[in-house]
Amino acid sequence: MQSRTSQGAEPGSTPADIESGLSAALTSVTAGARRRALRDGDRQVDTAHLLHSLLEYEPRVRSVFDGGAQIARLLGYLVQRSIGYGLQWQGTVEDSGAVPLVAAAKETFLSPAAAGAMEAALERALLRGEPQADGVDLLVALASDTECRAVEVLRRAGVDVPVLLRRIDAEDACGRDSGAGLRV
Numbered sequence: 001m002q003s004r005t006s007q008g009a010e011p012g013s014t015p016a017d018i019e020s021g022l023s024a025a026l027t028s029v030t031a032g033a034r035r036r037a038l039r040d041g042d043r044q045v046d047t048a049h050l051l052h053s054l055l056e057y058e059p060r061v062r063s064v065f066d067g068g069a070q071i072a073r074l075l076g077y078l079v080q081r082s083i084g085y086g087l088q089w090q091g092t093v094e095d096s097g098a099v100p101l102v103a104a105a106k107e108t109f110l111s112p113a114a115a116g117a118m119e120a121a122l123e124r125a126l127l128r129g130e131p132q133a134d135g136v137d138l139l140v141a142l143a144s145d146t147e148c149r150a151v152e153v154l155r156r157a158g159v160d161v162p163v164l165l166r167r168i169d170a171e172d173a174c175g176r177d178s179g180a181g182l183r184v
Contacts, residue, residue, distance in 0.1 A: 046150075
């Protein structure tokens with residue numbers, strides 16, 4: 001994916017703005033994504049890093065996928081990013097066009113697309129009447145940005161992204177905690 005982001009460009013929200021609206025579990029997901037980005041040698045946390053951490057740390061997020069085989073395929077693609085799949089992303093900043101870019105001298109910890117997903121997750125939580133976003137809010141935000149790296153990984157792993165979004169919405173309409181989770 002070719003980045004449209006100039007050196008040092010970042011979204012409008014600061015890390016403190018975003019992190020204040022995250023549940024404790026989502027704060028752990030973000031920290032895990034940051035560690036993964038550092039290990040991978042990436043400048044910023046992108047949407048694929050966030051997806052990887054969601055799958056590792058959030059049981060409810062894992063429950064919306066079609067069992068262990070689909071999770072294994074997803075994690076397989078995500079693990080390969082530093083040794084093959086995803087090498088085209090190295091050294092680039094992810095910008096799916098989901099958020100307007102603001103030029104600034106300092107670097108942010110989130111790519112523009114990841115920051116946009118975090119902001120969308122917070123908005124989704126507020127619409128549900130919750131003060132903080134959770135893992136499913138972030139998954140929906142990631143899956144809704146059809147041009148982000150997380151959606152590329154989902155598609156390559158055989159996930160029908162529109163079906164995933166419809167099923168999560170249906171579960172939300174019936175109440176978040178009803179049932180053991182939906183399968184996609």
